[in-house]
Amino acid sequence: MNLRNIIFIGLVLLGVVIAMVPENTTKPYKLTAEQMLIEVQGAAEMVIADDVAHWLISKDPSLQLIDVRTPDEYQKFHLEGSLNIPLSTILSSENRDYVDQGIKMNVLYSNGTIGSHQAWMILRQLGFENNYVLQGGLNYWFDTIMNPQAPSVTSADEEFAKYDFRKAASGVFGGGNAETLTAPTANEAEKPRVIRKTKKKAPAGGC
């Protein structure tokens, strides 16, 4: 048998093999377990409630709140400008453009942090960037931003500044302690803590 026929038979055999095996075995998860462990330990996905409040008040256009609770819960209460993507639909194709993008900063929230973290874990393992979790969830949001507790008289100045900001914010969001305050200007020096990662360019094709 000459070389050419051997190559022909080889090609056909390879074709038979490739026709039999399951397609696209490339893992959909882009991050390995080790990489996830590092991310989880670093807790870089957390954004604190005060920062989110600050961005909401200043109408930061790069902020996108995402409510991962059920539509019923979303109807009852949701943060201003938030998008409802229930956890069960987080992988659906119509939500893909919201959770896999390189422009906005998505902040996921649920009542506590379990739902938002579940969503974040899935999205992060798929390799999506710019998704964050509201620290403490809505419960913490109510405790701190909507109903701030006055610090004790011996507290540090920063505690009072934080309290003033929260009281002012709660006024904006219609919380329990709505009072007229002069405070907001005093907080301008405080820059929101943004934990943004260096963005990778989205995979783009070309010929």
Add this chain to the structure above:
Amino acid sequence: MGPLIPQEIIGADWNLFIAFVIGIGFGFVLEQAGFSSSRKLAGMFYGYDTVVLKVFFTGAITAMLGLLFFSLFGWIDLNLIYVNPTFLGSAIVGGIIMGAGFIVGGFCPGTSFSAAAIGKIDGMVFIGGLFIGVFFFAEGYPLIEDFYMSGSMGPLKVSEVLGISGGVVTLLIIIAALIMFKLGELAEKRWPRAEY
């Protein structure tokens, strides 16, 4: 891990350089295979030489097998591979025009540059015609724009249209290619040319 450039394992700045190296290799192989003779490509139409068919189909099935095996081994993510969008109407008409150009001119765009590089005048004339064609296409674009954009089907794969796996499509194309190779060789015996 792959594809290397969309995943930024190799920087996008290397794109053109890699294309340059591959281009030189491609031109070299075309010249080595004798494709810088216009008779080679015309022979495909008249049936006396079917090397062109063999070369390009072997290239296609090698690449298909390679991509699918790389995907199987987890070396490449096929979802990140650029798939050229299909415009059915313009693809058919463009294919007919291009095929007619191959027969009349005896070159494809790649082989014409190979031929010109070794000093063949017909190759240079072909390149001149190529630029004239590009000029008229660009100037006349508004007239044909509607047709040019018609039949848009997006980035489509044969396997998606037929609803079968990419592996089965590959096997079918390999078998089809081998049958075509055999028919080509029969044609070479049927319509031989002593010297060309």
